[in-house]
Amino acid sequence: MEEINSLQNARIKKWTLLHKKKYRDESGLFLIEGEHLIEEALKAGCVETILFDEACPFAFDNTVKVTAAIMKKLSANVSDVHLIAVCHQKTKTAEKPKRAVLLDGVQDPGNLGTIIRTAVSFGFDEVILSPDCADLYNEKTVRATQGALFHIPCARGDLSEAIAGLKQQGFAVHATALDSSVPLQQLEETEKMAFVFGNEGQGVTEKIQKESDSRVRIEMEGFESLNVAVAAGIVMYRFRR
Amino acid sequence: MEEINSLQNARIKKWTLLHKKKYRDESGLFLIEGEHLIEEALKAGCVETILFDEACPFAFDNTVKVTAAIMKKLSANVSDVHLIAVCHQKTKTAEKPKRAVLLDGVQDPGNLGTIIRTAVSFGFDEVILSPDCADLYNEKTVRATQGALFHIPCARGDLSEAIAGLKQQGFAVHATALDSSVPLQQLEETEKMAFVFGNEGQGVTEKIQKESDSRVRIEMEGFESLNVAVAAGIVMYRFRR
Numbered sequence: 001m002e003e004i005n006s007l008q009n010a011r012i013k014k015w016t017l018l019h020k021k022k023y024r025d026e027s028g029l030f031l032i033e034g035e036h037l038i039e040e041a042l043k044a045g046c047v048e049t050i051l052f053d054e055a056c057p058f059a060f061d062n063t064v065k066v067t068a069a070i071m072k073k074l075s076a077n078v079s080d081v082h083l084i085a086v087c088h089q090k091t092k093t094a095e096k097p098k099r100a101v102l103l104d105g106v107q108d109p110g111n112l113g114t115i116i117r118t119a120v121s122f123g124f125d126e127v128i129l130s131p132d133c134a135d136l137y138n139e140k141t142v143r144a145t146q147g148a149l150f151h152i153p154c155a156r157g158d159l160s161e162a163i164a165g166l167k168q169q170g171f172a173v174h175a176t177a178l179d180s181s182v183p184l185q186q187l188e189e190t191e192k193m194a195f196v197f198g199n200e201g202q203g204v205t206e207k208i209q210k211e212s213d214s215r216v217r218i219e220m221e222g223f224e225s226l227n228v229a230v231a232a233g234i235v236m237y238r239f240r241r
Numbered sequence: 242m243e244e245i246n247s248l249q250n251a252r253i254k255k256w257t258l259l260h261k262k263k264y265r266d267e268s269g270l271f272l273i274e275g276e277h278l279i280e281e282a283l284k285a286g287c288v289e290t291i292l293f294d295e296a297c298p299f300a301f302d303n304t305v306k307v308t309a310a311i312m313k314k315l316s317a318n319v320s321d322v323h324l325i326a327v328c329h330q331k332t333k334t335a336e337k338p339k340r341a342v343l344l345d346g347v348q349d350p351g352n353l354g355t356i357i358r359t360a361v362s363f364g365f366d367e368v369i370l371s372p373d374c375a376d377l378y379n380e381k382t383v384r385a386t387q388g389a390l391f392h393i394p395c396a397r398g399d400l401s402e403a404i405a406g407l408k409q410q411g412f413a414v415h416a417t418a419l420d421s422s423v424p425l426q427q428l429e430e431t432e433k434m435a436f437v438f439g440n441e442g443q444g445v446t447e448k449i450q451k452e453s454d455s456r457v458r459i460e461m462e463g464f465e466s467l468n469v470a471v472a473a474g475i476v477m478y479r480f481r482r
Contacts (some may be wrong), residue, residue: 110351169440227385229468230355237475
């Protein structure tokens, strides 16, 4: 077990940079906090280094004891954190996927993370993010996934290409929309289904709606306003596996 | 139209205190930001004063022009805000309610606000909060409701008493739980239904589960982890009006 006591240590400085998206992208690394998330990351084999300032509850080769001051510097939280892990951005591939979620410009890291968490709970096989979605490795996204992030392939890319690819694999692609659309209860289940959820303010872009096989609407009266993570939860529950 | 230019103005100082729960409780007032929320508050007749620094799009008797510096001081946001309203905490009463939501220790203002927003969209008649829930008038709660807060009676009180009262009115009260519970799909619809959702970490307390008529479970495999606002959305959609 290694020990680092100085805030000026080169590795500590390097890890601190991981709060910025730019350095996460360059290094392919990101930070997670707390026992629960680290447990999930260990199961998925994504952990590079575990840092702790009191005791480390995990039997893991690569642990580093650091000071409380270092912990504070590396943590994104205001309250005390005693366990942080440096993780690899490991990309999984979906094997024979039957349920996919596509996100078209979901801006809020909390919503993104919550949708990933729900997708895993309802047996979805993959999540595809448009380039303008929030960052998958943002601390708020990771926290909102509750570790689900480590259990589902998440890719970022052009949604039009993704939709074309899914259709070739036999998927029916359904975009969520408010108007001129099929009520969720009437949408028939097929073997391979993909659902597109959109930006918090604008919804799914017109282009992506047109490229989808159908537009599906969650039935409601009056106020007609749903958070995107709630809408995604309702649709994914209906077509869970 | 009145004009206030000094940060030291007594009314500005008083309104700034509304960022704190203590002063919101004492005064029965709270602040909201942005055109959309103010529009919803006006519909509900909850607005006391509208403050603006550029132009006020509303025909309202009580408006005050203030400086950009005052706006910044009164706003909870980092980005520019040009419209703020001081609102009354108006308590509505549900008339002949048939669908109620009870929240047992929901801590996160975002979750609380999202649940209220969903409740209104699915035709629920009232929301009852346990004393340890997040504050209804916290800026994050209000923002997450997207204005739904102004369209549904929300009360805070002892949940055991609320459950007893609902049962007397002929409600079936269902607590959400993971174990020894009825799958959501099998729960039969009755005329009057109430649902209890619990704390983000602990769920519904054992006491409240016992006082409910049944425990209902959202069917899932494997990961089994849902955000409380997503769970509430799925249940409320199933029994929407």
